[in-house]
Amino acid sequence: MTVLSTNSISFRYRFVSIMDNAIAFILYTLLLLCSEVILAAPASKYWGYWDRSVPESTAVINHEAWQEFLDEYLVVRPNGSHFRYGAVGHEDRNKLDEYLVEMSSLDPRSYSKEEQKAYWINFYNALTVDLVLEHYPVKSITKIGPWYRFGPWDNDITQVAGQKLTLNDIEHRILRPLWEDNRIHYAVNCASLGCPDLSPTIFTAANTEQQLDDLARRFIKQEKGVSWIDGKLTLSRIYEWYEKDFVDQEGVVLHMRQFASPATARRLKKYTGVIQYQYNWGLNELK
Incomplete structure (x- = not known):
């Protein structure tokens, strides 16, 4: 022994x-x-539970509380929108929580599809801001969540109509498959500098289509969306992660040409070189 x-x-x-x-x-x-x-590019997976609406409904969901929050803390600049996370007071945090509770108490399926689309985009963005506030100060949203996951997108974050939901559920199992609109990528905000800007205006059934066009133009105009580095076309990595959404419809470059300035559209049309990608996961805070 x-x-x-x-x-x-x-x-x-x-x-x-x-x-x-x-x-x-x-x-x-x-x-x-x-x-x-x-992890940053989940597939679009249809969730039939949410594929129901009331086309004749004229009911409107009130997002004014979210608009007031944006008016107070979102700062819009040419190079990107920045959020004043550190300035949010206790009273306004409570108001945001009340708005989120109200949104989660609704059943969006009892509204029109147009109202639903605006609801899910607003709800997603408000949930994301609230999540960052819960963990602030943090350098990147990717640092939120368990160590073995890249960010918080697969964490249960709310419950609607009896269903637990993650941010990925809202974006990739509801918004993308139900509407098949690649402009949604310009609307849902991931609280990062490389992400398309958080809209300063709430989405409504009446303004969503115009807003999506405007946000696409804004992003493609910015360097984080489309730029030229050493003569090479440099795109946001969003166009790489979700290439299928653009290719299946009209193609990435053709899509960008539709929303680009005339000069940029001409340059894109002539370009035949290599495309490279970039993205900044730093928090979109106002320092």
Whole structure:
């Protein structure tokens, strides 16, 4: 029988512990390297539960509380919208929470499709801002959530009509498959500098279509959307992650030409070189 000394046992324990930590670190590093490709671009998956509406309904969902919040804390600049997370007071936090509770108490399926589309976009953006506020200060929304996930998008964040929902559910299982509108990528905001700007105006059944066009034009006009680096066409990584949404409809470059300035549209039409991509996950806070 071999008798192990206390020092031997201690050494083996430390060795196993070090190996476990090393393996965990390697796996975590690999996850970070792959997460931007794997987790940032979920597929559009139809969720039939939400595919119901009342076309004849004229009922309107009130988003004024969200508009007031945006008016107070969103700062719009040419290079991008920035949010004053650090300035949000306790009273306004409560008002935002009340708005979110009210939205979650509704059943959007009892409204028209136009009203639903505006509802889900507003709700998504308000939930995202609230999530950042819960964890503020934070350098990036990707730092929110368990260590083994890239960001909080798969965390249960609300419940509507008896269904638990994540941010990914709202974007990829409701908005994208039900409307098949690639402009939705300009509307839902991920609280990051590389993301299309958070709209300063709430979405309504009456203004959503115009807003989506305006947000597309704004993003494509900005360097984070379309730029030329060393003569190479450089696009937001959104166009890479969700290429299928654009290719299936009209193609990425043709899509951009529709919303670009005449000069940019001509340059895009002539360009035949390599396309490269960029994205900034830094928080869209006003410093």
